[in-house]
Amino acid sequence: MSDTAADPRLLRAPPKRGIRLSWADERFRSIIWQILVVGLVAGVIWWLVRNTAHNLEVRRIATGWGFLSREAGLPVAESLIPYSPTDTYARALLVGVLNTLKIAVVGVVVATILGTLIGIARLSRNWLLSRIAAAYIEVVRDLPLLLQLLFWYAILQGLPSPRQSLNPATGVFLSNRGLKLPWIQWQDAHSFALLGLVLGILGAFFYARSARAKQMADGQPRKVWPVALGLVLGLPLAIWAAYGAPWQGDIPALRGFNFQGGLTVTPEYFALLIGLVMYTAAFIAEIVRAGILSVPKGQWEAAEALGLQRGRIMRMIVLPQALRVIVPPMTSQYLNLTKNSSLAVAIGYQDIVSISNTTLNQTGQAIEGIAIIMVVYLTISLSISLFMNWYNARIALVER
Template identity: 60%
Template sequence: MTTSNPAPPPPRRIRISLKDRQFAGLFWQIVVVGITVAIVAWLWSNTVHNLSVRRISTGFAFLGREAGMPITDTWIPYSPKDPYLRAFIVGLANTLRVAVIGIVLATVLGTIIGVARLSSNWLLARLAAVYVEVLRDIPLLLQLLFWYVLMQGLPAARAAWKPIEGVFLSNRGLILPSVPIEAGQLWVIGAAVIGLIAFHVVRKQLTARQLLDGRPRRIWPYALAFVIGLPMLTSLALGVSWTITKPELRGFNSVGGLTLAPEYFALLIALVTYTSAFIAEIVRSGIQSVHRGQWDAAMALGLRRGFVLQHIVMPQALRVIIPPMTSQYLNLTKNSSLAVAVGYQDIVSIANTTLNQTGQAIEAIAIIMLVFLTISLGISLFMNWYNARIALVER
């Protein structure tokens, strides 16, 4: 008796319909992307055609030509005989000088002002409130022009103010003592950075133990070993010599030291003071978002107010502070483009000069957009990573 194999089931038919939400979403995304690409391609071809009809050169070949523009304030070696690419690199470095140093100083100053606004000292709290309200309500451009005019109104270099030994303030800018940095000094600085990281890790562990058993631990021996001892041993092992170059007034100018040009100094002061006023309000609101019971419980355990603020309140307030703080960092970076108003040669100023000399308007503007987009995305990625790192984890 033979048994026949059962017939295979008929193949399933896959029906694709626009009523399917998943397929419809994918379909419309493809349509939107296609339309966007088509519009961009049409605009690009139309622009290239119009430029060729008017015999306007396009492309980035001009970056290899001699720039011929002087740049007075730069920490990177530069000569007018260098190509435009070198000039743009110098402009980028000048922009980063303002953005990075401005972010650090604005964060420190804004945090101090924000904490001062919550001080029990009536006079200190009122002064901090006046600082915030005044600087927030005056446009940044006016503040920048105010500081620049104030710098220009200072005495000449030969009659410069001397607030402390080795520091001169005149209409030529702020002149500070400097330390020549070479390869050996860089190794010592690297050791200092490693020491700071190690000290931060050890300090967190000691603080965690103190929160568990309430017994205070001495932190200063670790600070002495990692922050001071490690760089000192590195310096002695490499035989690094540290010399401080003090500026000297000679004739109508100064020689030696580190000079902060009046344009850079005015721009930095304006950006730091203006942005710190907003950061102060962010810090104040972040601290006030932590429930008052956290303060009361910590004070009932006999903990010092500074310890409570640093190790209990601030870690919780950071979850509220970080997102709006990111926006202020981005604003400071983009506001640095106002440097053109006082003649500081950042990436925008270099691009404007290049545009006038070469007529490469599209390329120059594209470089500016790319630079600020890259810096802003870098800041956003770092701050988002940090925000995710300190976020509460559900258990």
């Protein structure tokens, strides 16, 4: 490095150049084009709104959101919250949103697990396992999703009646009325215990981060598992005991022509879940396979040289690196699964699309009904994208 001092004039920031009101100025042209584009979009929106309002007025179609407070008279087969046909349209639509979230959340979790296992099996050294995984991927991806949903719904409808139901395990029954599983008699104490579990998981996560930061500062390791165990298990159990939650389970039993008690998974929900999970898992499997293959082969060889088993190498070395390739396209599959759930109307599962369609047929509020569907799916999609982008930024490599 030269010992000659740098000229102070060279260290100064270049002076800011002002905008010249000339078409030759690039910044001036950029501003003009942006103004024109914004004006064009605003004009198109104004024309659409004005034209729609005029057509509605000519046809004497009422608009507004007042119908949400009217009695729905709409029967809903299953809901996560109490609902009856005497409730309002607003509550019926809320039931539809919750039903959509129920299929989306469970479907994303199960499809991720199944797709990851199939993607790893596709790379297995076992020839038969690898070919079975490959055949599954090719067949399922090439069949239309709607056809698969109808296929699974027909299979479930073809099961025997409750009296001749399949009983693969104690308290588990599979019939044309759906799947019956043992459950608990849910009370407020269970809700508080569940809330305690969520708070315990968050507390354990932040405590682990704090312990790791302190270890990096002073070099002293700290045991995390006792505190994490107390927060994740001890806190919910303490809340459970304090509120006197019952410990006995609710076992389904045949009473007359149907089962009583337990948890019911309806044929419509079961068929939709199976179809969405199996279809999405085939795409996730290929994403996982591509992510694993993106990890340099030298990582495998170095780990094997250390004597690590292949499963441990996959779990601790390869998959954490492959996640950086897997997460971005995985986000698209999560969005696809959520939006594909709108096909539920074909098999009678009442999600937001089904209930909104029934609502607009009864009230004639077509624009409002379509707007509700758009807002719901837009909100869910943006939420998934924001979370996955945050997670992708967390696992991204940071250059030093």
